[in-house]
Each structure stands twice: as C-alpha cells, then as structure tokens.
Amino acid sequence: MTGPILETRGLSAGYGKKKAVQGIDLRLAHGETLLVLGHNGAGKTTLMRAIFGLLKPMSGEVFYDGHAITGRIPARNVAEGIAFVPQGHGIFPSLTVRDNLELGGFVDADTAKKKKRIEEIYGMFPILRDRAGQIAGTFSGGQKQMLAIGMALMHGPRVLILDEPSIGLAPNLVGRVMESIAEIKARFDASVIVVEQNIKYSLPIADRVMVLKTGGVIYEGDPAPLNDHARLVELF
Amino acid sequence: MDLVIQLLLNGIVNGSHYALLGLGFGLIFATTRIVHFAFGSIFTFGAYVAWFVSGYMGAPIFLGLAAGVVVAMGLGVASYVGLYQPLERRGVSPLIPLIASLGLTIVLENLVGIIFGTGARTIDAETSIHFLGPAFFTSIHVWQVVSFLLVCVLLYLFVNYTRYGKAIMAMTDDPEMARVIGIDTARVSILVFALGSALSAIAALLVTLKDGASTHMGFTAVFMGFVAVIVGGVGSLRGAIAGGFLLGLVESLGLWKISTEWQSSIAFIVLFLMILLRPHGLFSLARR
Numbered sequence: 001m002t003g004p005i006l007e008t009r010g011l012s013a014g015y016g017k018k019k020a021v022q023g024i025d026l027r028l029a030h031g032e033t034l035l036v037l038g039h040n041g042a043g044k045t046t047l048m049r050a051i052f053g054l055l056k057p058m059s060g061e062v063f064y065d066g067h068a069i070t071g072r073i074p075a076r077n078v079a080e081g082i083a084f085v086p087q088g089h090g091i092f093p094s095l096t097v098r099d100n101l102e103l104g105g106f107v108d109a110d111t112a113k114k115k116k117r118i119e120e121i122y123g124m125f126p127i128l129r130d131r132a133g134q135i136a137g138t139f140s141g142g143q144k145q146m147l148a149i150g151m152a153l154m155h156g157p158r159v160l161i162l163d164e165p166s167i168g169l170a171p172n173l174v175g176r177v178m179e180s181i182a183e184i185k186a187r188f189d190a191s192v193i194v195v196e197q198n199i200k201y202s203l204p205i206a207d208r209v210m211v212l213k214t215g216g217v218i219y220e221g222d223p224a225p226l227n228d229h230a231r232l233v234e235l236f
Numbered sequence: 237m238d239l240v241i242q243l244l245l246n247g248i249v250n251g252s253h254y255a256l257l258g259l260g261f262g263l264i265f266a267t268t269r270i271v272h273f274a275f276g277s278i279f280t281f282g283a284y285v286a287w288f289v290s291g292y293m294g295a296p297i298f299l300g301l302a303a304g305v306v307v308a309m310g311l312g313v314a315s316y317v318g319l320y321q322p323l324e325r326r327g328v329s330p331l332i333p334l335i336a337s338l339g340l341t342i343v344l345e346n347l348v349g350i351i352f353g354t355g356a357r358t359i360d361a362e363t364s365i366h367f368l369g370p371a372f373f374t375s376i377h378v379w380q381v382v383s384f385l386l387v388c389v390l391l392y393l394f395v396n397y398t399r400y401g402k403a404i405m406a407m408t409d410d411p412e413m414a415r416v417i418g419i420d421t422a423r424v425s426i427l428v429f430a431l432g433s434a435l436s437a438i439a440a441l442l443v444t445l446k447d448g449a450s451t452h453m454g455f456t457a458v459f460m461g462f463v464a465v466i467v468g469g470v471g472s473l474r475g476a477i478a479g480g481f482l483l484g485l486v487e488s489l490g491l492w493k494i495s496t497e498w499q500s501s502i503a504f505i506v507l508f509l510m511i512l513l514r515p516h517g518l519f520s521l522a523r524r
Contacts, residue, residue: 054415078418090416092409094471103406107418109399151417 003066005030005191006051006082006159011060013050019058020046021215028159033185033192035206035223037199042212044195045087048161052084053077064159079107083157087164087195089144090151093137097128097147100136104151114154121150124180124187142173149180153188160190166198174201181205203227238370243488245368249377251484252384253439257457258464258476259387260435264312266408266471267428269330270320273337275436276458277344278315282308282437283449284352291359297445300359304437312433313426315340321422341454349451358448376446383438388477395473400427408471436461463503467510469517478518482506 006028014020021043028034038044049055051062053074062070069077074084084090092100101121105114122129125146131139136147145165152160162181166174178201185192196202203209203223211219211226225231257279264272282304290300319340320333364375395401403424406414415421439457440449461476464483468475487502494502510517 052416054412073420073422074415075418075420078416084416086413086416090413092406092413094409095405099402099405103402103417106399106403106406155418 004028004063005065006193007063008047008051009061009063011047011050011062012058013046013055014058015046019215021050021212023060024212024217026051026210028191028193029207031185031189031191032207033181033194033205035202035209036193036195036212037197037202037209037226038212039197041214043215044212045163047212048084048163048193048195052082052161054084075107078155078157081156081158082161083152083155083159084161085148085152085163085165087167089141090148091136091139091144093135095136096133097136097139098132100147100151101128101154104154106155108155117154117156120187121153124183125150141168142170142176145169145173145177146180149177149184153184156188157190159193160184160188161193161195163195164197165194166196166201171201174198178202178205199226199232240489240492241369242371243492244485245371245373245377247485247488248481249373249380249484250488251481252381253443253480254460254464254483255477255480256380256384256387256435256439257461258468258480259391259473260432260439261458261461262465262468262470262473262476263391263404263428263435264432265465266473267404268316268320268407268425269411270316271330271334271337271462272315272320272429272432273334273458274315274340274344275312275432275461276454276456277341277348278308278311278433278454279436279440279457280348280449280451280454281311281344282433283440283444283453284348284357286437286441287357287359287444287449288352290361291357297359297361297441301438301441304441305434308433308437308440309430311344312429312436316425316429321425341458345451345454354451356448356450357444359445361445363445374446376442380442380446383442387435387438391473400424404428460503463507465517466507467517469519472517472519475517475519482518 004027008024008026011024012019012022024047036044046055050057053072056071061068064082092103101118102114105117108114127143128147128150139147165177169177181192181194182205184190194202203226206223208221209223209226210217261275264270285307286300286304289295289303290297319336323333323336366373395405403419406419407421407424411421460483464479465476467482468479483503483506486506487499490502491499
C-alpha cells in the first residue's frame with residue numbers, strides 16, 4: 001500500500017492536434033486529498049478527463065492501484081472504483097433526485113447495497129431525502145452539487161475526482177461543499193482530487209497541492225506556502 | 237357524422253402505426269442522437285423477410301414476424317457497429333452520420349430489390365371485418381392497435397424497471413453524464429438499435445398484412461416516425477407516442493374537409509406548424 005493509488009507519467013492530452021496539458025506526472029497517495037489549482041485554460045479539466053477516460057491521452061500513461069488504465073473507457077474505471085464529478089453539476093436534470101442517485105450506482109447491480117448507500121448519502125445531505133421525488137434540474141446550484149457528489153459516492157469509490165465543485169456557488173455553499181469533501185474522505189476512506197480555482201476555500205482541505213499553468217506543472221507540494229499571498233502572486 | 241366516426245377509427249389505427257414507428261425511430265434518436273434514416277430501409281427489409289417466410293414459403297404469420305424482427309435487429313446492430321460507431325470514435329460532426337445514413341438507406345433499399353425482387357408483395361392472411369355502429373374495422377386494424385399497446389407496456393416496464401432501461405433513460409438525458417456514471421454507452425447504443433429495429437419490423441409486418449409491401453415503403457415509414465418524434469419532442473418516448481397519434485388523427489380527420497389527394501401533405505403541414513409554433517415539441521421536458 002506504499003505506492004500511489006493513482007498516478008500519471010508524462011501524460012499529454014488535448015483536442016484535435018492541440019495539446020492542453022503536456023508531460024504531467026501526478027501522484028495521488030492512498031487517503032490523500034490532492035488539490036489541483038490553476039486559472040481557466042490551465043488544462044485542469046483536460047487532465048482529469050484524460051485520467052478518467054473521457055478523453056484519449058495523446059501520450060503518457062495512467063496507473064490505478066499499480067495497473068495501467070491509459071485510455072480505458074470510463075465504465076471500467078467506475079466499476080473499479082474511480083468516480084468523477086464533472087464541472088457544472090454532474091446530474092441528469094430531467095430525472096428525479098432518487099433516479100439520479102440510483103443511476104449513480106449503475107455499475108453496482110446489488111439493489112440492497114444500493115438502498116443502503118442511498119440512505120448513507122441521505123444522511124450526509126438530508127435535503128436529498130426531503131426532495132427525493134423532485135426533478136433534479138429544478139434544484140439550486142448548491143443542491144445540484146450535493147446531488148452530483150452523492151451520485152459519485154453511490155458505488156463506493158476509492159478515488160474521487162471533483163472538477164471545480166465550487167463553481168457558481170455562493171460563498172457559504174462553497175464552504176459546505178468543501179466540508180462535505182473532508183467528510184467523504186473520512187466516511188468512505190477515499191482518496192480525493194479536487195480541481196479548483198477557489199484557493200481560499202479549497203486550500204484548508206488539501207494535503208498536497210499541484211498548480212498548473214498553460215498545460216504544465218509550476219508548483220507541487222505542501223499547501224502551506226500558498227497561504228502566503230506573495231507566493232501566490234508569484235505563481236499565478 | 238358516420239364519416240367522422242369512420243375517419244376517427246382510421247385515425248386511431250394509423251396513429252398506432254405512426255406511434256410505433258415514432259417509438260422505434262425515437263428510441264434510437266433520443267438515446268444515440270443519430271438521425272438513423274436507414275430505419276426506413278430496415279423497415280422495408282423486415283416487411284420483405286416477413287413476406288418471404290409467411291407469404292412465399294407459407295409459414296405461419298408469427299414465424300414471418302419472428303424472422304422479420306431478427307433480420308431487422310441484425311441490420312440495425314450492424315448499421316451501428318459497422319457504420320455509426322466508427323464515425324463516433326473519430327469524433328466527426330453529426331452531419332457525417334446523417335449523410336452515411338442516407339447512403340445506407342440507398343444500399344439497403346437496393347439490396348431488398350436484388351434479394352426479393354422489386355415488385356409489390358402481399359401476404360394472404362385471413363381477415364375478418366367488424367362493425368362499430370356505422371364504422372368498420374378489420375382484424376388487422378385490431379392487431380395494429382393491440383401490438384402498439386403491448387409494445388408500449390413492455391417498453392414502459394423495460395425503461396423504468398430494468399438496469400439497461402435506466403441506462404437508456406440516462407443516455408437520453410445526457411450522454412456524457414451517462415459515461416461518467418459508468419454506463420457502457422456503446423453497449424446501450426447497440427441495444428437501442430436492436431430494439432428500435434425490432435419495433436420497425438413489427439410495424440412493417442402489420443402494414444404488409446394490410447397494404448402489401450413495396451421497396452419504397454421505407455421512406456414513408458421513416459418520415460412518419462421522424463415527424464412523430466419532432467412533434468412529440470425529441471428525447472421523449474411519451475412524446476413520440478403522442479406525436480404519432482396526433483399525426484394519424486389529423487391525417488385521417490383532415491379528409492373530412494380536404495380532398496384525399498392532399499392526404500400525404502398533411503404530415504408536412506403538421507411538421508411545419510409544429511416547428512413554427514412549438515419547436516421543442518409537445519413533451520420536450522417529460523423524458524419518459
């Protein structure tokens with residue numbers, strides 16, 4: 001268990017012939033929260049999509065628990081314990097909250113396990129229980145984000161990747177979402193990658209930070225130095 | 237008044253046929269976003285295979301239906317795996333599969349002519365006539381309505397209560413999110429191509445029993461299925477049913493005041509009006 005649970009070696013990915021990220025080496029240790037920071041266009045989302053299998057990498061490799069998973073379809077990655085919450089609320093807007101949660105556990109055919117998991121998620125986000133029959137598209141931004149996280153937890157992931165969970169949320173809700181990420185780590189024994197632009201709220205939950213700029217890594221290490229405003233200005 | 241009752245009855249029968257076509261075409265379109273115009277040629281193939289088994293070889297109708305369904309499903313799956321899926325993997329624009337679909341339509345239609353001949357084909361089946369007041373209907377009309385209702389119930393149960401039915405629901409709502417939650421979207425696409433094609437073959441056999449089969453029958457089928465989906469609202473199976481029925485009733489009741497030579501134009505008028513007045517269709521928000 002000493003090796004990383006998720007690792008990329010020299011990963012490059014992009015769209016068409018244009019590379020959005022180049023030669024990225026990322027390591028996520030067991031039980032760790034890795035915060036990936038960067039401005040718009042830094043390549044954060046592209047990197048996560050390439051790791052998860054939504055985008056075919058141009059070069060480099062992805063390893064999960066020591067096994068190469070480069071370019072593997074998301075269905076297999078989800079089945080083996082990787083969950084991804086895409087940017088902008090990863091939900092099915094036309095379906096009910098309950099349907100969304102059930103679909104979140106699609107890879108798990110065990111209905112009893114699914115029911116138990118839904119109860120656990122209701123315990124974390126009680127509003128989802130209260131509004132189980134509501135059409136998810138009618139939720140507020142914060143509620144949608146809670147549902148999206150709940151869906152990702154439905155199959156008991158070992159690695160959870162959250163792409164800008166704070167985007168479009170009011171500051172008080174950002175705080176609540178970040179708290180829930182810390183709670184997830186404890187409850188589900190998951191390793192987490194949080195992609196963010198909101199440094200203030202996300203830095204306190206990070207064990208380690210990676211900063212991307214124009215497709216490359218410009219900082220990797222302890223979050224503490226980034227509390228220093230001057231250091232941040234220097235990086236960005 | 238007698239004429240109106242007869243037209244209403246005809247409208248229900250035609251509506252069942254169009255709704256069945258709308259369900260088949262709409263299931264494929266809503267789930268995969270592929271405008272599968274070759275659905276019409278597969279419909280024709282289903283009709284001719286059913287004719288070959290039941291009309292030419294004299295086997296019972298249900299065997300003709302089974303053969304038509306199996307061949308249609310095979311062609312549907314082959315068209316996805318052999319044509320659309322490779323295009324999807326290349327990430328081409330939606331226009332390319334549409335053009336490919338038109339090409340496939342021509343190929344399949346010609347193949348029907350080469351294999352079965354280009355003449356019209358009929359299946360001799362015992363047909364009884366029934367009366368409802370001043371209006372009449374045949375046993376084939378009854379089968380058209382009953383088959384449609386049966387398909388609706390089975391499809392409803394499948395979509396709402398099975399794992400892969402829910403996967404279809406998810407893909408209809410958001411294909412990328414479906415991949416995110418671990419649905420093997422290629423497998424689900426194969427499934428809907430098989431199901432949609434099976435529905436086309438059922439509709440094809442029934443219309444062959446009623447009117448006979450011709451190599452060009454596929455165009456009307458795919459067009460009516462397409463109009464039913466657009467009128468009902470893309471992505472809604474309930475909408476495809478409503479769209480099909482609306483089309484059948486308007487087309488039939490239109491004859492009350494409009495000359496029969498205009499009947500084939502009624503579908504176009506319904507389509508134009510719908511695009512102008514309610515472009516998202518009748519059930520654009522209700523996905524099921």
